[in-house]
Amino acid sequence: MxxxxxxxxxxxxxxxxxxxxxxxxxxxxxxxxxxxxxxxxxxxxxxxxxxxxxxxxxxxxxxxxxxxxxxxxxxxxxxxxxxxxxxxxxxxxxxxxxxxxxxxxWIEGAPPAPDTVSDWARFGADLAGFASALHRTDLMGAERADELSWYRGGSLRETEQWMGPNFDDARPLVDADLDVDRLERWWRDALALPDSSAAQVWLHGDLRPGNLLAHSGRLHAVIDFGALSVGAPDAEHAAVWDYPLPACLAYWDALDLDEPTWLRARAWAIAVAISGIAYYCNTYPEFVAECRARLGAILAFGDR
The missing domain is CATH 3.30.200.20 (Phosphorylase Kinase; domain 1)
Incomplete structure (x- = not known):
């Protein structure tokens, strides 16, 4: 294998x-x-x-x-x-x-990283432009059903069914500087918010670095649409914490996201990263490291 x-x-x-x-x-x-x-x-x-x-x-x-x-x-x-x-x-x-x-x-390029992206603010704006274009694309009769109903397009409240044990499982697996209690509090605070009132849209579902390609210093391609679905856009924005702060801020500004959407997106980012650490702790160290880095970025970003 x-x-x-x-x-x-x-x-x-x-x-x-x-x-x-x-x-x-x-x-x-x-x-x-x-x-x-x-x-x-x-x-x-x-x-x-x-x-x-x-x-x-x-x-x-x-x-x-x-x-x-x-x-x-x-x-x-x-x-x-x-x-x-x-x-x-x-x-x-x-x-x-x-x-x-x-x-x-084959699409030329490499995952976004300090040696492949020349301007992180432009990268964040380009990623926002892609998300916006995808979300504006006509559904062409597609509905949130069957294979197009992936969980990340649903209500954040549904994560409560499986996230509690994941926090407990992840605590002994992360570094001491990752404040899991604070992360869990932010996730629970977001559960109390009303669900998004936005119309259902096309979602890529997983805009993490491994699913993007940079070329000549800029974002060039988006790959792996295995999580393609129709649903609420909150979780789509969760991936921005995988990128440096200038990209995160440029993405936020380009889409003009309101605070409840941002808070729900942050809660999705926390949920996906915590569950990833718990599930892949013994099998996929690179992905676990990515999840830890995402949580560290969320904590560093704070409440701003």
């Missing part, structure tokens, strides 16, 4: 498996160089030649995400100001890998 399993029902995936799938379905590609390029919590990724990317779900539950992308990305892309994944092949299940898989056009 490309890394230790992240989920109990994860399938074994390596280069030999991918090469076999390519040989079966697209033999014209089998002489292209195949190399692993990592992956996230739901998929394993391989670069194929210079122009293609192979994406394979880690678990059966992630297959629906690829189907969503194949259905909706070609319809959404014309309305968006940044590059998004372009599906070029739908892979079928086989004995060596019993799930659907996908091939996309």
């Amino acid at each position: 490309t890394r230790n399993a992240l989920h109990d029902d994860e399938l074994p995936i390596d280069g030999d498996v991918v090469a076999s799938l390519i040989h079966r379905e697209r033999p014209e590609w089998e002489d292209l160089r195949l190399s692993p390029v990592g992956g996230g919590t739901d998929n394993v990724l391989f670069r194929l030649g210079d122009a293609l990317l192979v994406r394979l779900p880690r678990t059966p539950g992630s297959v629906a995400s690829l189907r969503k992308e194949r259905t909706w990305l070609p319809r959404l892309a014309p309305s968006l100001p940044l590059r998004v994944p372009e599906p070029v092949h739908t892979g079928s299940p086989h004995d060596e890998y019993p799930l659907e898989w996908s091939v996309y056009r």
Whole structure:
């Protein structure tokens, strides 16, 4: 496998498996160089030649995400100001890998970081521009149902059903300078706010650094629309705490977010990070570090 399993029902995936799938379905590609390029919590990724990317779900539950992308990305892309994944092949299940898989056009770039982003305020404004364009895009008949009803587009109050134990689980796993009690208080304060009155919109669902690509110093592409859904926009804004303060402030200013929306977004950021630490503490240290950094940024930002 490309890394230790992240989920109990994860399938074994390596280069030999991918090469076999390519040989079966697209033999014209089998002489292209195949190399692993990592992956996230739901998929394993391989670069194929210079122009293609192979994406394979880690678990059966992630297959629906690829189907969503194949259905909706070609319809959404014309309305968006940044590059998004372009599906070029739908892979079928086989004995060596019993799930659907996908091939996309390769997009140049690297995750946003100090050495890939030249102006964080401009980055924050560009990210806000993408979110705004996505949220303005016509729903084209889509509704918040089935695979388009991911939890982050719902009411923050629904997190109360599963977040209590996560705070207790995360406390012994974080550094002493992370004030989990304060974070939990902010999350609970946000639960008391009324739900958003905003209209339901398209949501990317997970605008964390691993799902963005910078190129030539600027935000260039948004990838991995596996969490694509229809719902309230509060949780969409939660990712801004993954970026430096100038990006966070520029994003806030560009969208002119009101205080209740900002507080609900902060509570979503806390909930996702705390639950990520509790779930991946023994399997995905890079993601846990990202969650810890997000919580540290939230605390540093404070109540301003």
